[in-house]
Amino acid sequence: MTSTPTENRPAELGTLVVLAWSGEAPDGSDMPYLLAYSLGDTAAGPEGTAAAVEQMLTGCGLPVGGALVDGTGRPSLPVNLLVEAGQAIVRMPRLVAQADAPPEWLAAVRERGYAYLVFTTRAWPEGEPGKAVDPAALAAFAGAEETLTAAAHVVLPATSLRG
Secondary structure, X not given: OEOEEOEOOOHHHOOEEEEEEEEEOXXXXXXXXXXXXEOOOOOOHHHHHHHHHHHHHHHOOOOOOOXXXXXXXXXXXXXXXXXXXXXXXXXXXXXXXXXXXXXXXXXXXXXXXXXXXXXXXXOOOOOOOXXXXXXXXXXXXXXXXXXXXXXXXXXXXXXXXXX
């Protein structure tokens, strides 16, 4: 798995990264997941990027540490997911984040019609863009209570240019 930096983002967020992977869900089928996080690489450090990410998320109606937001029933949600040419593209006001999507992720999103986004305020400097991410390290970070409670959780319907 390779991390991908985001584009068109405010500088106070630092380097943002998005990873796409799939894993078994409670219903026994694959769930397409997206994990977004900052490297915490600004002058304000991880604490500063955490505050900036939280402000951006709450400004979009995504509560950090709160309940799951079901974007499939909220067409006015200012966060959306475009799946095109093997890429997962998350668009938010002032932010476009793009990740290479592995074939199993693409199959899972085609089957379900949505992906589960975890956008955490917790910095992960080890998940640098362009470097392979060890699946065990990803699982440890993504599954850590500190990561999950410092995150907005949203189900995003997948759209494509083909309709």
